[in-house]
Amino acid sequence: EVQLVQSGAAVKKPGESLKISCRGSGYNFSTYWIAWLRQVPGKGLEWMGIIYAGDSDTKYSPSFEGQVTFSVDKSITTAYLQWSSLKASDTAIYYCARQATAGSSYLDFDFWGQGTLVTVSS
Amino acid sequence: DIQMTQSPSSLSASVGDRVIITCRSSQNIRNYLNWYQQKPGKAPKLLIYAASNLQSGVPSRFGGSGSGTDFSLTISSLQPEDFATYYCQQSYSLPRTFGQGTKLDIK
Numbered sequence: 362e363v364q365l366v367q368s369g370a371a372v373k374k375p376g377e378s379l380k381i382s383c384r385g386s387g388y389n390f391s392t393y394w395i396a397w398l399r400q401v402p403g404k405g406l407e408w409m410g411i412i413y414a415g416d417s418d419t420k421y422s423p424s425f426e427g428q429v430t431f432s433v434d435k436s437i438t439t440a441y442l443q444w445s446s447l448k449a450s451d452t453a454i455y456y457c458a459r460q461a462t463a464g465s466s467y468l469d470f471d472f473w474g475q476g477t478l479v480t481v482s483s
Numbered sequence: 484d485i486q487m488t489q490s491p492s493s494l495s496a497s498v499g500d501r502v503i504i505t506c507r508s509s510q511n512i513r514n515y516l517n518w519y520q521q522k523p524g525k526a527p528k529l530l531i532y533a534a535s536n537l538q539s540g541v542p543s544r545f546g547g548s549g550s551g552t553d554f555s556l557t558i559s560s561l562q563p564e565d566f567a568t569y570y571c572q573q574s575y576s577l578p579r580t581f582g583q584g585t586k587l588d589i590k
Contacts, residue, residue, distance in 0.1 A: 396579070406519075406527065406570055408579040422578040423484075456526055460579075465515050467533040469574040473526035 363387040365395075365457050365474035372480045373447050380443040381477045383457030390438040391415040394460040396470065397431065397442050401453045411460055412440055420463055447481045454478050485509050485573050489582035495590040500561045504585045506554045506571035514550045515575035521584075522567045530569075531556065561587075 368382040383395060397409040410421035412431040419431050432441045440457060455477050458470040486509035496502050514534035519527040529538045531547035534554055544559045558565055566589055571582040
């Protein structure tokens, strides 16, 4: 059974750093991309970018480039999303999801993590 | 970026109703269009991929159609568990983009 399991909720102050995780299981982790998506509570879904688990190739949405960093440790089938200096506007739910390809794809986001709520408040 | 526009933004309907949600892309995306259902406090769930293909395990009352720039999601007979928010998403190019969502609630 394919599963993506994310780390738990985090409460941080502005300016602090944070790294959240997404562990994949039940499939060949190294042959898929992991996408990160943001959802501000009560709002829609935003695609932040992807990282290829096989070689850590990354593609960021222009809206998030320079604001976050993706990484992956394929030895433990885990992808990470990190911030070096959080802002209040980073408060949101962050999802990871499996993405088959960076190009045109007939099957995006077939499996999702449960979401990680990040709250940034002074 | 490809802009995705859904209509309506919200919709009230009754159990047993037939519901249609539409999605328009700002450029031709062939049939690289997916639909997701999201319930409160849960991650989105893939319903339809490649515009008209039912994801495994999704009830047959859900259907998708369209190609090019105009797409639709149809629920043939609403069930209580279908009240949720629905999103379309293009998988034609990067960055991937979503419609703003359609919230379906009980009349």
